[in-house]
Amino acid sequence: MGWKGLIEEYRKFLPVDQNTPVITLNEGNTPLIFAPKISALINENVNLFLKYEGLNPTGSFKDRGMTMAISKAKQNGAKAVMCASTGNTSASAAAYSARSGLKCIVLIPKGAIALGKLAQALIHGAEVLAIDGNFDQALELVKEITDNYPVTLVNSLNPFRIEGQKTAAFEVCDSLGKAPDYLAIPVGNAGNITAYWKGFNEYKQNNKISNLPVMLGFQAAGSAPIVNKAIVTDPKTIATAIKIGNPASWKSAETARDDSQGLIEAVTDDEILAAYQLLAQTEGVFVEPASAASVAGILKLAKTGYFKNNTPINIVCVLTGHGLKDPDRAIAIIKQPEVISPTVAAVLEKIKLDK
Numbered sequence: 112m113g114w115k116g117l118i119e120e121y122r123k124f125l126p127v128d129q130n131t132p133v134i135t136l137n138e139g140n141t142p143l144i145f146a147p148k149i150s151a152l153i154n155e156n157v158n159l160f161l162k163y164e165g166l167n168p169t170g171s172f173k174d175r176g177m178t179m180a181i182s183k184a185k186q187n188g189a190k191a192v193m194c195a196s197t198g199n200t201s202a203s204a205a206a207y208s209a210r211s212g213l214k215c216i217v218l219i220p221k222g223a224i225a226l227g228k229l230a231q232a233l234i235h236g237a238e239v240l241a242i243d244g245n246f247d248q249a250l251e252l253v254k255e256i257t258d259n260y261p262v263t264l265v266n267s268l269n270p271f272r273i274e275g276q277k278t279a280a281f282e283v284c285d286s287l288g289k290a291p292d293y294l295a296i297p298v299g300n301a302g303n304i305t306a307y308w309k310g311f312n313e314y315k316q317n318n319k320i321s322n323l324p325v326m327l328g329f330q331a332a333g334s335a336p337i338v339n340k341a342i343v344t345d346p347k348t349i350a351t352a353i354k355i356g357n358p359a360s361w362k363s364a365e366t367a368r369d370d371s372q373g374l375i376e377a378v379t380d381d382e383i384l385a386a387y388q389l390l391a392q393t394e395g396v397f398v399e400p401a402s403a404a405s406v407a408g409i410l411k412l413a414k415t416g417y418f419k420n421n422t423p424i425n426i427v428c429v430l431t432g433h434g435l436k437d438p439d440r441a442i443a444i445i446k447q448p449e450v451i452s453p454t455v456a457a458v459l460e461k462i463k464l465d466k
């Protein structure tokens with residue numbers, strides 16, 4: 112009967128039971144897309160795949176965690192949920208809350224979330240408050256309020272979020288028939304790298320895979336606390352989704368990095384925007400800037416000679432959110448269409464077709 116969402120698909124790996132009301136928008140089952148042009152830029156033995164999480168129902172990977180967090184909140188009798196967000200968490204929380212009948216309260220950093228995400232939170236009926244501060248401050252407020260009032264926190268500090276998000280690692284392995292050699296992923300609050308690492312380990316414990324990938328996390332250079340080993344009090348980057356200076360899952364991101372003999376490194380905004388355009392213009396895949404950090408990071412490592420393989424290897428880049436989330440960014444960096452007269456002659460003069 113087709114795909115019923117990730118809770119039904121991976122039920123035996125998830126903390127749900129027959130009494131859990133499954134709140135789903137049929138999230139998950141996103142494509143793993145081969146990227147021939149980017150593979151060739153690295154070396155002839157690399158097969159690079161794109162886990163296109165922008166094709167989830169609200170356009171980001173957050174739906175994987177939210178189907179679990181909202182279903183469990185309902186099961187546990189919650190009436191309201193709350194999150195701080197750089198945008199995607201709020202969009203997802205708002206949609207799943209609308210579907211479940213829960214009240215949803217969202218704190219966002221003023222002026223720092225992409226247009227599409229704000230539109231989503233608003234249209235799904237969340238109560239959206241913009242604070243005169245950054246994401247890290249918003250998360251501190253949400254932690255304090257949810258600790259003291261009957262409101263369920265649905266940021267990735269909520270363990271059910273990680274449980275849902277780990278299913279992306281299962282899907283990658285199911286698609287490839289094994290674990291990839293490398294898994295590249297943008298890092299913001301560090302919940303997702305934590306979730307993937309948990310997923311790969313659980314699949315190995317269940318003998319679904321025999322090897323674990325090397326985990327490669329990438330932060331934006333202006334907000335790279337894990338790379339710099341220090342909180343960033345005033346994070347800066349055009350990749351607003353990962354503009355986070357004090358990640359909640361900092362420790363578990365380091366564990367994923369160290370246990371997999373991987374690394375967490377920084378990519379500049381210029382590198383992010385180059386990868387953003389490369390994905391759109393050579394592979395036909397439109398992502399939001401933060402998502403391009405995974406590809407930017409792989410290209411940066413390739414230049415330093417990190418991938419020295421003489422035999423075929425698989426690299427999976429996680430593309431966390433859809434490009435339509437942040438249309439302003441695409442429009443700001445690409446030349447706008449020229450206005451011409453509505454005549455065949457005027458069109459032909461511009462496009463210069465050979466007969």
Ligand code: AN7
Nearest residue numbers: 196197199200299300301302303431432
């Ligand atoms: C597109 O929505 O933190 O390292 O509040 O939206 O698990 O935080 C978003 C994060 C990467 C980083 N890519 O993931 C939020 C929020 C996109 C994102 C990340 C986010 P984490």
